[in-house]
Amino acid sequence: MTQDLMSMYLKWYELSVHALNAYRVEGEISRELIEGLVLSGMGGSGIVGDVIYSLLYDKVDIPIITIKDYSLPKWVKKRWFVIAISYSGNTLETIHAMTESLRRGAKLAVITSDGKLLEYAKIYKIPFIKVDEGYVPRAAFPLLLIATLKILEELNIYKASKFYESLGVLNDNKIMNVADEISNFVGNSIPIFITNSKYYPLGLRCKDEFNENAKLISKVEVIPEWGHNDIVGWESRYGNVKAIVLNDGSEILNYVWKHLRDYGHEVKNIEINISDDYLTNIIYWSKVFGISSIKLALSKGINPKETKSISKYKEFLKHSKLARINFREKM
Amino acid sequence: MTQDLMSMYLKWYELSVHALNAYRVEGEISRELIEGLVLSGMGGSGIVGDVIYSLLYDKVDIPIITIKDYSLPKWVKKRWFVIAISYSGNTLETIHAMTESLRRGAKLAVITSDGKLLEYAKIYKIPFIKVDEGYVPRAAFPLLLIATLKILEELNIYKASKFYESLGVLNDNKIMNVADEISNFVGNSIPIFITNSKYYPLGLRCKDEFNENAKLISKVEVIPEWGHNDIVGWESRYGNVKAIVLNDGSEILNYVWKHLRDYGHEVKNIEINISDDYLTNIIYWSKVFGISSIKLALSKGINPKETKSISKYKEFLKHSKLARINFREKM
Numbered sequence: 106m107t108q109d110l111m112s113m114y115l116k117w118y119e120l121s122v123h124a125l126n127a128y129r130v131e132g133e134i135s136r137e138l139i140e141g142l143v144l145s146g147m148g149g150s151g152i153v154g155d156v157i158y159s160l161l162y163d164k165v166d167i168p169i170i171t172i173k174d175y176s177l178p179k180w181v182k183k184r185w186f187v188i189a190i191s192y193s194g195n196t197l198e199t200i201h202a203m204t205e206s207l208r209r210g211a212k213l214a215v216i217t218s219d220g221k222l223l224e225y226a227k228i229y230k231i232p233f234i235k236v237d238e239g240y241v242p243r244a245a246f247p248l249l250l251i252a253t254l255k256i257l258e259e260l261n262i263y264k265a266s267k268f269y270e271s272l273g274v275l276n277d278n279k280i281m282n283v284a285d286e287i288s289n290f291v292g293n294s295i296p297i298f299i300t301n302s303k304y305y306p307l308g309l310r311c312k313d314e315f316n317e318n319a320k321l322i323s324k325v326e327v328i329p330e331w332g333h334n335d336i337v338g339w340e341s342r343y344g345n346v347k348a349i350v351l352n353d354g355s356e357i358l359n360y361v362w363k364h365l366r367d368y369g370h371e372v373k374n375i376e377i378n379i380s381d382d383y384l385t386n387i388i389y390w391s392k393v394f395g396i397s398s399i400k401l402a403l404s405k406g407i408n409p410k411e412t413k414s415i416s417k418y419k420e421f422l423k424h425s426k427l428a429r430i431n432f433r434e435k436m
Numbered sequence: 437m438t439q440d441l442m443s444m445y446l447k448w449y450e451l452s453v454h455a456l457n458a459y460r461v462e463g464e465i466s467r468e469l470i471e472g473l474v475l476s477g478m479g480g481s482g483i484v485g486d487v488i489y490s491l492l493y494d495k496v497d498i499p500i501i502t503i504k505d506y507s508l509p510k511w512v513k514k515r516w517f518v519i520a521i522s523y524s525g526n527t528l529e530t531i532h533a534m535t536e537s538l539r540r541g542a543k544l545a546v547i548t549s550d551g552k553l554l555e556y557a558k559i560y561k562i563p564f565i566k567v568d569e570g571y572v573p574r575a576a577f578p579l580l581l582i583a584t585l586k587i588l589e590e591l592n593i594y595k596a597s598k599f600y601e602s603l604g605v606l607n608d609n610k611i612m613n614v615a616d617e618i619s620n621f622v623g624n625s626i627p628i629f630i631t632n633s634k635y636y637p638l639g640l641r642c643k644d645e646f647n648e649n650a651k652l653i654s655k656v657e658v659i660p661e662w663g664h665n666d667i668v669g670w671e672s673r674y675g676n677v678k679a680i681v682l683n684d685g686s687e688i689l690n691y692v693w694k695h696l697r698d699y700g701h702e703v704k705n706i707e708i709n710i711s712d713d714y715l716t717n718i719i720y721w722s723k724v725f726g727i728s729s730i731k732l733a734l735s736k737g738i739n740p741k742e743t744k745s746i747s748k749y750k751e752f753l754k755h756s757k758l759a760r761i762n763f764r765e766k767m
Contacts, residue, residue, distance in 0.1 A: 141499060148664030162509045168472060168499045169511070173661045174633045178493045180500070198660050295626070295675050297653075302505045313665040322628075322669040322677055324655040329529050330504045332749045333479030334644035338653040340745050344626050345675045346653055356756050364749065414671050418663045418695065425687050 110318065110410040111403075113244035114395050117388070118275035124236070124251035125269055132232035134259040135212045139186040141168045142262070143177065143211075144253075145202040146190035148313065149243035150216075153190055153253050155306035156387055162303070165262060175201040175427065183210040188256055190249055192242035194220020197427055204430065207231075216252045218245070232256075241410060243317060246310075246391055247275075250384070268384035275392060277379075284397035290373050291315065291401055293345065298325045299361055300351035304377065307387055308351055311394040318398035318409040328357045339368055348372045351390070441649065441741040442734075444575035445726050448719070449606035455567070455582035456600055463563035465590040466543045470517040472499045473593070474508070474542075475584075476533040477521035479644065480574035481547075484521055484584050486637035487718055493634070496593060506532040506758065514541040519587055521580055523573035525551020528758055535761065538562075547583045549576070563587075572741060574648060577641075577722055578606075581715070599715035606723060608710075615728035621704050622646065622732055624676065629656045630692055631682035635708065638718055639682055642725040649729035649740040659688045670699055679703045682721070 142165075144154030154171035161169055170178070175198050181187070187206040191199040194217035203222065206213055207229065215226040215233040218240075226233040234252040236245065257263045296315055298308040308325035315323040326335050339348075350362040352374055362374040377386050402409035422428055473496075475485030485502035492500055501509070506529050512518070518537040522530040525548035534553065537544055538560065546557040546564040549571075557564040565583040567576065588594045627646055629639040639656035646654040657666050670679075681693040683705055693705040708717050733740035753759055 147661060151661070151664070163507070164510060166511050166513075168501065169509075170499065170501075175660065176494070178500075179495060180497050182497075293674060295677070316665045316667075316669040320668055320671045322672075322675060329506065330478060330482065332746065332753075333482070334647045336647075336745045336749055337651055337743045338647040340651045341653075343624060343676070344653060346626070356758065357753075360749070360752050360756075364745070364752075368745070412668045414667045414695070414699070415663065418667055418691070421691050421695075422663075422688075425691075427687065 108239070110241065110244060111396065111399050113240055114392060114399065117247050117392050118272060121247040121251060121272045121275060121388070124248050125272070128234050128236070128252050128255055130214070130232050130234055130255060130259055132230060134214060134232050134256065135186075136261075137212070138184070139167060139212065139260070140184040141170070141181065141186070143170055143172055143181055143185060143187040143206070144190065145172045145187060145199055147173055147196050147198050149246060150190040150192050150196065150199070150249055152246070152306055152310050152313070153249045155309060156250065156384070157253060157257070159303050159306055160383055161263060172202055174198060177202055177205050177209075181206065181209065181211060185211045186260065187211050187213050188216065188253060189213060189222060190216045190253065191220070191222050192218055192236070192240070192245050192249060194218060194222035197422055197430075201427075201430060214256050216249060216256070243314065243395070247388060250388070265384060267382045271380055271382055271385040274379060274385055274389045277389070280393055280396065284393050284400055287349070287373070287394065287397040288401040288404065290349070291319070291321070291347065291397070294347040295322045295324075295345055296349055297323070297346055298349050298351060299328070299331060300325070301328050301353065301355055301358060303383070304351050304353055307377070307390055310391050311349070311351070314395050314398040317412055318395070319401040320407055328361060331361070332357070339365055339370060342369050346370070350374045351377050353378050353386075439570070441572065441575060442727065442730050444571050445723060445730065448578050448723050449603060452578040452582060452603045452606060452719070455579050456603070459565050459567070459583050459586055461545070461563050461565055461586060461590055463561060465545060465563050465587065466517075467592075468543070469515070470498060470543065470591070471515040472501070472512065472517070474501055474503055474512055474516060474518040474537070475521065476503045476518060476530055478504055478527050478529050480577060481521040481523050481527065481530070481580055483577070483637055483641050483644070484580045486640060487581065487715070488584060488588070490634050490637055491714055492594060503533055505529060508533055508536050508540075512537065512540065512542060516542045517591065518542050518544050519547065519584060520544060520553060521547045521584065522551070522553050523549055523567070523571070523576050523580060525549060525553035528753055528761075532758075532761060545587050547580060547587070574645065574726070578719060581719065596715060598713040602711055602713055602716040605710060605716055605720045608720070611724055611727065615724050615731055618680070618704070618725065618728040619732040619735065621680070622650070622652070622678065622728070625678040626653045626655075626676055627680055628654070628677055629680050629682060630659070630662060631656070632659050632684065632686055632689060634714070635682050635684055638708070638721055641722050642680070642682070645726050645729040648743055649726070650732040651738055659692060662692070663688070670696055670701060673700050677701070681705045682708050684709050684717075
């Protein structure tokens with residue numbers, strides 16, 4: 106990991122094309138009828154699950170759930186298919202979820218660059234895609250996303266042809282300017298991203314990027330739920346909050362940013378429909394907001410790559426009860 | 437709705453006992469085998485769905501999903517059971533979801549006090565529970581929760597005996613003092629509630645209460661996801677944020693509040709396990725935080741009941757495309 110974070114984001118086009126051409130599933134994906142699909146993963150690996158959930162919401166006939174926890178719901182069992190995604194391969198939550206899936210007789214696939222997940226996949230003959238090492242998980246988003254799409258294609262669930270044809274948007278020469286604008290707007294505020302359920306994964310990605318890279322408090326809100334409670338918090342003007350509306354042109358989001366502006370808040374309305382392909386919009390704006398949060402960090406002399414408090418937290422976890430998992434024994 | 441909001445919360449014990457004794461399902465709940473359960477509802481009605489999801493996470497063999505949107509995922513169809521919850525009965529999102537469920541041949545039950553949902557339930561012979569009118573939805577939480585539990589009991593999914601035996605906790609004489617303490621702690625800050633996935637519904641309830649009653653910006657975060665990104669935002673100290681940890685005694689939550697304290701943040705650690713029954717903890721702390729947010733509003737001369745910006749938003753919705761739903765035609 107000697108590359109700096111910005112260089113990693115600037116290579117997203119090359120990384121995507123590489124993943125598209127090079128990644129293959131090792132081992133055979135079961136084609137038996139499945140009753141449901143689970144996407145298990147945390148943080149930058151977990152976002153991929155959120156994206157797939159939104160992508161397939163109106164497209165598939167089996168239930169899909171995302172799991173960002175140590176345990177699986179009871180209804181996940183035999184005949185469910187679990188995709189375990191962990192860039193490092195050592196995410197404790199995902200190892201627990203994977204172990205439990207195997208114990209219940211669910212079918213599995215693993216996406217990882219290394220670590221325990223890769224080791225277990227090989228030992229237990231679980232089909233896997235090994236993504237490239239050497240990145241930080243959040244910068245490896247295109248690798249993890251495309252690997253997951255390859256598994257969905259093998260499962261005959263979804264073929265991302267349009268997305269693959271649109272990867273060129275990652276070379277758009279407006280990206281750096283738009284990223285600058287956003288970075289200047291956010292400044293020292295608490296940025297609050299507001300979007301709809303469909304683009305929640307993008308809102309979450311933006312929040313996480315400003316957390317990790319710029320070390321800012323941030324949050325994400327979605328319509329229509331926003332209009333039932335959060336909206337009232339904006340009646341007062343206090344604290345250093347700013348709103349960024351990720352607007353796909355829907356009637357409600359067009360209302361939201363004007364509503365907030367009329368209440369005297371600082372609002373940035375961003376029209377995110379650069380394509381009619383969902384995944385294309387997701388990856389494009391993930392790049393823009395990623396770079397934007399890095400630029401903000403750099404402008405303040407903050408190291409965007411380093412996440413000291415996560416290291417401290419992981420040190421604690423190593424000595425916690427949760428780390429006492431013996432994969433072989435549990436099987 | 438001439439009662440003030442505080443009086444409504446102070447009656448939660450009486451309301452709960454009344455709901456327990458008086459509520460019956462009108463019409464017959466289908467006992468055919470179901471393949472999945474949907475809880476559809478927004479805001480104060482939607483929270484009930486979140487609570488049921490967490491409650492049944494490790495208890496049932498069919499997938500459960502909560503929907504806070506106009507549309508249903510494609511996989512919800514015949515042989516799924518949809519519980520549509522809307523206190524007013526006129527929530528646009530829930531009317532859409534209900535209509536779509538019927539169109540797809542799913543089984544249904546309705547929980548409402550009035551409005552279109554009640555009208556349609558009667559016309560289309562959908563089993564329903566009519567809860568008492570005259571409250572604001574967020575104050576009617578015990579009514580909506582107990583009505584939903586009655587439906588789950590009819591479906592042979594869950595029997596809340598322990599919860600019903602524990603309703604007396606709502607008369608606990610410490611509630612007002614604890615509510616005062618929290619209200620003083622929050623003051624003019626942006627309160628951030630941190631808990632685990634299991635207690636996410638409580639965290640969300642707290643956030644929504646401070647939004648609606650105290651007109652504050654607020655947010656909720658859950659572990660273990662918190663440790664993968666949000667934690668980094670707390671490395672800086674800026675803005676007027678304060679953390680409230682809703683701690684059920686888990687190893688990680690015990691770490692979280694100390695971690696934040698060590699980083700110099702103002703943190704309140706609240707031990708929420710007053711019972712070993714999940715629902716008892718949920719309703720007890722919902723009352724405490726509800727009252728706390730009302731007290732905070734009153735101390736500032738703010739009307740806790742009035743939510744002007746929601747009224748304004750609903751006015752917009754009335755004239756939006758989303759309001760153009762013709763139930764009979766859609767059927």
